[in-house]
Amino acid sequence: MIRAKLHETTRRPRSRAAVVWAATLLVFSFALGACDRLMTTAPPGGDIFDAPLPGLSAAELAAFAEGDEQFGVAFAPMNGLGPIFNNVSCASCHSGDGRGRPENALTRFGLAGNPMREYGGPQLQDRAIPGAEPETVPSGMETSLRLPPPVFGVGLIEAIRESDILANADENDANGDGISGRPNYVTPPDFLPAHGGSGGPALGRFSRKAQVSSLLQQTVEAYHQDIGITTDFIVEDNYNPLASGATVAADRVADPELPAAAVHAVVAYMRMLAPPEPGPMTARRIRGREMFDQAGCVSCHVPSFRTGPSTIPVLAGRTAQLYSDLLLHDMGDRLADGRPDGQASGREWRTTPLWGMRVMRDFLNGHAFLMHDGSARSVDEAILLHGGEADSARIAFEALPGADREALIDFVESR
Amino acid sequence: MIRAFPAASGRAHLVLAGLCAVLIAPMFPTHAVAQPSDTTAIPPSLVEGGYDDKPHLKGLFGRIAVGGYADLHAVWQREDGVTDDAGFLLKRWNLLTSTRVSDHVHVWAEVEIEDGGKEVRLELAQIDFLLHRAWNLRGGMLLVPLGRFNLAHDSPRNEFTDRPLLATDLIGTALAMPGLGGFGRIPAGGMVATYELYAVNGFNSGIIDASSVGTRLTEGGDNVEDNNAAPSVAGRVAWFPRPDHELGLSGFTGAYNTYRIEGLAVDERRMVRIGSVDVRSRLLGLEWNGEAAVVEVDVAPGLIGLFAERQAGFFLETRRVFGRNWIRAMPASSFSAAVRAEGVDFDRDLAGDSRRQLSGGLHFRPTPETVFKLDYTRGRARDRFNNPIEQAALKFSLTSYF
Numbered sequence: 001m002i003r004a005k006l007h008e009t010t011r012r013p014r015s016r017a018a019v020v021w022a023a024t025l026l027v028f029s030f031a032l033g034a035c036d037r038l039m040t041t042a043p044p045g046g047d048i049f050d051a052p053l054p055g056l057s058a059a060e061l062a063a064f065a066e067g068d069e070q071f072g073v074a075f076a077p078m079n080g081l082g083p084i085f086n087n088v089s090c091a092s093c094h095s096g097d098g099r100g101r102p103e104n105a106l107t108r109f110g111l112a113g114n115p116m117r118e119y120g121g122p123q124l125q126d127r128a129i130p131g132a133e134p135e136t137v138p139s140g141m142e143t144s145l146r147l148p149p150p151v152f153g154v155g156l157i158e159a160i161r162e163s164d165i166l167a168n169a170d171e172n173d174a175n176g177d178g179i180s181g182r183p184n185y186v187t188p189p190d191f192l193p194a195h196g197g198s199g200g201p202a203l204g205r206f207s208r209k210a211q212v213s214s215l216l217q218q219t220v221e222a223y224h225q226d227i228g229i230t231t232d233f234i235v236e237d238n239y240n241p242l243a244s245g246a247t248v249a250a251d252r253v254a255d256p257e258l259p260a261a262a263v264h265a266v267v268a269y270m271r272m273l274a275p276p277e278p279g280p281m282t283a284r285r286i287r288g289r290e291m292f293d294q295a296g297c298v299s300c301h302v303p304s305f306r307t308g309p310s311t312i313p314v315l316a317g318r319t320a321q322l323y324s325d326l327l328l329h330d331m332g333d334r335l336a337d338g339r340p341d342g343q344a345s346g347r348e349w350r351t352t353p354l355w356g357m358r359v360m361r362d363f364l365n366g367h368a369f370l371m372h373d374g375s376a377r378s379v380d381e382a383i384l385l386h387g388g389e390a391d392s393a394r395i396a397f398e399a400l401p402g403a404d405r406e407a408l409i410d411f412v413e414s415r
Numbered sequence: 416m417i418r419a420f421p422a423a424s425g426r427a428h429l430v431l432a433g434l435c436a437v438l439i440a441p442m443f444p445t446h447a448v449a450q451p452s453d454t455t456a457i458p459p460s461l462v463e464g465g466y467d468d469k470p471h472l473k474g475l476f477g478r479i480a481v482g483g484y485a486d487l488h489a490v491w492q493r494e495d496g497v498t499d500d501a502g503f504l505l506k507r508w509n510l511l512t513s514t515r516v517s518d519h520v521h522v523w524a525e526v527e528i529e530d531g532g533k534e535v536r537l538e539l540a541q542i543d544f545l546l547h548r549a550w551n552l553r554g555g556m557l558l559v560p561l562g563r564f565n566l567a568h569d570s571p572r573n574e575f576t577d578r579p580l581l582a583t584d585l586i587g588t589a590l591a592m593p594g595l596g597g598f599g600r601i602p603a604g605g606m607v608a609t610y611e612l613y614a615v616n617g618f619n620s621g622i623i624d625a626s627s628v629g630t631r632l633t634e635g636g637d638n639v640e641d642n643n644a645a646p647s648v649a650g651r652v653a654w655f656p657r658p659d660h661e662l663g664l665s666g667f668t669g670a671y672n673t674y675r676i677e678g679l680a681v682d683e684r685r686m687v688r689i690g691s692v693d694v695r696s697r698l699l700g701l702e703w704n705g706e707a708a709v710v711e712v713d714v715a716p717g718l719i720g721l722f723a724e725r726q727a728g729f730f731l732e733t734r735r736v737f738g739r740n741w742i743r744a745m746p747a748s749s750f751s752a753a754v755r756a757e758g759v760d761f762d763r764d765l766a767g768d769s770r771r772q773l774s775g776g777l778h779f780r781p782t783p784e785t786v787f788k789l790d791y792t793r794g795r796a797r798d799r800f801n802n803p804i805e806q807a808a809l810k811f812s813l814t815s816y817f
Contacts, residue, residue, distance in 0.1 A: 040805040042496025074627035095800040128717030
C-alpha cells in the first residue's frame with residue numbers, strides 16, 4: 001500500500017505537467033482555429049475609405065501599398081516639416097482617407113478677391129517648427145474655413161471625360177430650371193505640362209471650388225502648403241512673408257525634401273482608392289430617392305458618370321456613383337465665403353459628391369461634419385444651409401412631410 | 416560679442432553645486448562612513464533583477480564576471496484583420512560584465528545588440544565608488560531611475576514577451592544617459608528604503624524634432640553629448656515595508672532643447688518633467704507588479720496641438736507561479752500564468768492618440784534563468800481622430816540568461 005502511495009505521488013507531478021502542456025496546446029489550437037475572431041477581423045472593403053479598387057493587378061496593388069505607406073508618412077522637423085505648415089502628414093488631415101474635422105480644417109484668407117500673398121495668403125499656415133514663425137491672419141481679412149475633403153474615388157473623377165461633365169453645364173440657365181452649373185477653368189501650375197498637362201486653362205475637378213485640375217497638382221501643393229514639404233515639382237519652401245528674413249534658415253533639410261517618385265506613389269494610391277459601397281436600397285430609401293429627385297437635388301447631385309479611358313485599366317469604362325456634377329453653383333449668402341478661386345466666385349462651390357456618406361461617421365468618431373467648413377452636423381442641417389441655385393430644392397425639402405424628409409435623409413446617408 | 420564659453424544658467428549652477436557636494440562629501444568621512452574592510456560598504460542589490468542582481472554572472476580571472484541574455488521572439492500580429500507582422504526576431508542579445516576592481520570600486524557594463532544586430536548600443540557602463548551602504552557614488556552611462564521597470568527589465572525577468580507599453584512607447588526603456596550622482600540603502604526602523612539621485616544629460620530635441628508621430632520621449636533619449644549645458648535631474652526612492660513589497664517614487668526634470676548657443680539665448684528653455692510610481696507586492700497568493708507615469712513636455716508655440724504637452728501611461732500585471740517540481744527531470748522548473756493590463760495616452764489633451772491592451776500568458780521556466788513564454792494580447796489603439804484600431808498578437812519567445 002505504501003509502495004502504491006509512493007507510486008501515486010511520483011506520478012502526480014508528471015500528470016499535472018501533461019495537463020498544463022495539453023491545455024497550452026489546446027489554447028494554441030483554439031487560437032489558430034478561431035484566429036479571425038481572436039486576431040481581429042477586417043471590415044468589408046466596401047465599408048472603409050482606404051480599400052483598393054477591385055480588379056487591380058499585382059503590380060498595381062504593389063504601387064497602391066507603396067503609396068498607402070507614403071500617404072501615412074508623418075514629417076518632423078528632422079525630415080523636412082515646415083518651416084510653416086498645417087499638419088504633419090496626409091493621413092493627419094484625412095481621417096481614414098476620408099474627410100477631416102473642424103480642428104484640422106485649413107483657413108484661407110484674402111480681401112476682395114485678392115489672395116494677399118504678401119501677407120501669407122491664400123492659405124494660413126498657423127504652425128511652425130522651432131526657429132520659424134507661424135502666420136497669423138492680418139486684421140480685416142475675409143476668411144474661409146475649408147475641411148479636408150475625402151480622397152477616395154478621385155481616380156474615377158479624374159477619369160470622367162471632360163465632355164461628359166460639360167454636358168451638364170448650363171451657365172446661362174437655358175432650360176430655366178434655376179440651376180446654372182458652370183465649369184471652373186483654371187490655369188495649371190508650371191510643372192504640370194511636363195507631366196501630362198496641356199499648359200493652357202484646364203477643367204478644375206478637385207477641391208471645394210474645383211480649383212484644381214489634376215491629382216498631381218493637388219498632391220504637390222498639399223505637400224508644399226499643408227506640410228511644408230518641398231518636392232521635385234516645387235523646390236522652394238513656403239515662408240511666412242511677415243517673419244524676419246533670418247528665419248528662412250529654420251528648416252535645415254536640403255530641398256527638395258521629397259523625390260518625385262514619392263509624390264507619384266501618393267497620386268497613384270489615391271487614383272486607385274475605391275469609394276465605399278452604397279447601402280442596400282430599402283423601401284424607405286427608394287422613397288427617399290424619389291423625394292431626392294422630386295425636390296430637385298438631383299439637378300446638381302448627378303447620380304453617376306461613366307468614366308472614359310484611363311492608364312489604369314480598372315478605372316476605364318466604369319460607373320462612378322458620386323452624386324455630383326463637378327460643376328460650380330451659387331450656393332447663396334449663408335455659404336458664401338467671398339473668396340474667388342480660379343473662375344469660381346465667392347458665392348460658388350463645386351457640388352460635393354455624396355459617396356461615402358454611409359460610413360462617414362465611422363471615421364469621424366460618430367460625428368458628421370458637412371459642408372465646406374464642417375458647420376453642418378447632419379444631412380438635415382446641411383440641406384437647410386443650401387441657398388442660391390439650391391433654394392428651390394431646399395424649399396421643396398422643407399415642404400415634404402416628415403416621413404418623406406426622413407426617407408430622403410436616409411437615402412442620402414446610405415450613399 | 417560671442418562668449419567663448421557658455422554661461423551656465425541659474426538652475427545649472429544649482430545642479431553643479433549639488434554635484435560638487437556629492438563628490439566632495441565622501442572625502443571628509445564621518446564616523447558613519449565604513450572602512451574599506453567593512454563589508455557594509457558594499458550595498459546589497461538596490462533593485463531586484465537590476466544591474467547588480469544577475470545571478471547568472473560567472474566569475475572569470477578572479478574579479479571579472481561575465482554573462483548576458485538572449486531573447487528570441489516568434490510573432491504573429493494583426494491589426495484590423497490584416498497581418499501586420501509574422502516572423503522571427505532575435506530581439507536582444509546582451510552581454511554583461513561586472514568587475515570588482517577593489518573593495519570600493521565596482522564597474523558594471525552592458526552592451527545590447529537589438530533586432531538581430533540592427534542596433535548596437537552601450538546600455539550601461541557605470542563605475543560605482545562604494546563607501547557606505549547609505550552613501551555611494553556612481554558615474555558613467557547610467558540607467559535612469561525612472562520607474563522600477565527601467566532599472567530591471569532583462570527579458571528573462573520580464574514576465575511577458577513584450578515589455579509594457581509604458582516602457583517601450585512612453586519612457587523608452589532601457590533609458591540610459593551619461594551622468595553622475597549617489598545611491599544608497601537606508602534602514603528605517605524595521606524597514607528599508609533605497610535611493611538613487613543623479614544629474615544626467617537629459618533628453619534632447621529629438622522628442623519633438625525627430626518624432627513624426629507627436630511627442631515621443633523615446634526619440635530624444637540618445638543624448639550621449641549634452642545639447643544644452645543644463646543637466647537634468649533624475650531620482651528614485653523605494654520603500655520596502657516588508658520583503659517582496661516595494662513602493663517606488665521617481666522623478667525627472669530638465670531642459671531638453673538647445674536654447675543657448677555660445678552664450679546666446681536662441682530659444683525658450685523647454686522642460687521635460689516626469690513623475691512615476693511603481694509597486695511590487697505579493698497579495699492573495701499572487702505576485703503583483705505595476706507602474707504608472709505622467710509626462711509633461713513644454714512644446715514650442717508653433718507646434719502646440721500637434722505635439723502633446725501631457726502624456727500618461729500605466730501597467731499592472733499579476734502572476735501565479737505553479738507546478739514547481741512537476742517535471743522530475745527538471746527539478747528547478749516551474750510554470751506561471753500571468754495577466755497584464757496596460758495603457759498609454761500619448762496626448763492627454765486629445766480624445767484619441769492612445770493604446771490600451773490586455774495580455775495573458777502561460778510561461779514555463781525549466782530553470783530560473785530560462786523562460787518559454789506564450790502570450791496573447793488584445794488591444795485597441797485610437798488614432799488622433801479617436802478612431803479605433805483593433806490589435807491582436809500571439810507571441811512565443813524563448814529567453815535565457817547565459
